[in-house]
Amino acid sequence: MSAPDVPGAAPARPGRWTLTAYAAWQFVLALGLLVLWVLWVLGAVLLVVWVGALLLAVAVPGVRAIATEHRRMAARVLGLPEPRPYLPLPAGNPMGALWVVMRDPMTWRDLAWSVWAFTLGLVWSLLCLVQALGVVTWPLWWWGLRWQLRWRSLVDLWFLGRSRTEHLEQRVQALTESRADVVDHSAAELRRLERDLHDGAQARLVALSMSLGLADQAFDDDPERARRLVNDARETTSAAIGDLRSVVRGIHPPVLADRGLVGAVQALALDMALPVRVNAALPGRPPAPVESALYFAVAECLANVGKHAAATEAWIELGWDDGRLHARVGDDGRGGADPAAGSGMLGVRRRLAAFDGRMSVSSPAGGPTVVTLEVPCELSSPRTTPSSAPE
């Protein structure tokens, strides 16, 4: 059976009149579908002489549109989210698109479904309509229509929803990709850490031990010089500690460990050069890796606001409902942000993908820009909040 692909609240179940309208619409669409199906088959046969391609160019999108309409109706009737099972088509490449269409199992399911829809399905819809007109059959319409349409919708979705195997295949594909990204990402992070430690704290500690060694030699002959060297050593120590601190911040910011995501996001907002309104509340704590991923995502968004947006104000919303942790970062800047450009946002997307999270960017030219981040997760029991929360 179909599995829901797009999470989201289903709208209210349709009433009796809407259902009747659905049946009428299904009846009309079935007639169109018959024509398109014939074109489809004809097009496939004539593909050898190229005319077929033109026929297919009409028939395939037509069948898809009608199938999509049925999916929408069936999802409404059954109170399920609407499945969107087609593989994405490459833009501006007709041959590539044709190849994807042929490869997409849903194309063939559509075709099989068409046969059912313009034969038995058509009769079914007709019966639904006729009931409403006859005096004897009228009670059947009044009380039975809901069930008749439910059965019809179940059959439609059985054809038109993605099968369990296809669903799992796509899931495996997505997981393989995100796993590869995560491995790449962590390898790059480790290299960065190694470099930071090597160039920073490690180099300074070497200098420190050298200063102390020199001071050791100088103590007897030149106490003044020894004192200077010890002073240098102390300054080097401070610098090394500073380096370590910044490395630690990059791995896991201490404020995140102390205060959780809400406090850490408030701290981020406070460090911005422009006013940032924060509206954040979580009923508990997300798992640490999710917390960290979302923190760095918000930090990256804010960094972009500071660098590119030319904004006078920004805002952050953070919340959790229905098993999803979501954050929105918005600004009143000039917009036109391209989420595909820049390695930072790509990194955010990958990091979130590892938790089945997603990022979407709305940034029309002229602004405002809003970045929405979402990660499905459960929260642990609430932690005691600090005695004095700011504001």
Next chain:
Amino acid sequence: MRVVLAEDHALLRAGMTQLLEANGFTVLHAADDEASLATALADPAAEAAVLDVRLPPGQTDEGLRAAIEVRRARPGFPVMVISQYVEHLYARELLASGEGAVGYLLKDRVSDVAEFVDGVRRVAAGGTVLDPEVVASIMASRREEPLDRLTPREREVLALMAEGRSNAAIAARLVVTEKAVAKHINSIFAKLDLGLADDDHRRVRAVLTWLRV
């Protein structure tokens, strides 16, 4: 002066105790976790506290919360908070009560013993001592009314005041005379509408205005 010390690393705790006692303080209690700190701070004989932010058992911000708590019970109780890292957010929380007598320093500033001890004394006397790193973070973040009215030089002076420096130290840092510093400070007080209270109190008020608490 009798102080309460809280630090969970045994070596650092011993070192800090030694350092404070060598400089004329009496370490009344040296706490190593949240519970023992609460007991120590309840002692009415305590006159000031030097607290590490992270303490067992939670290892998060127990010291900070204890500092805020004790100042709620005893307004104006001098507290110096030390930490491996500093946060603008925490500085605001510490100063939110609107009184002075607060210090917030990176732990490694302890290596400059004279300056650290001087900082503790200033806090005990009701002053405000913020770590240069906090000050830099505040400098980098937004500027708003009434601070827009300050000249760049006055802002520099105000930043050094936030670090708890005396007029003489500010003069030395900016390579100007002490008289010039006093003039800048008076101008800051005037621009921030800080009336004719005593000088120490106005210094604290100016810093708090700057932090927007």
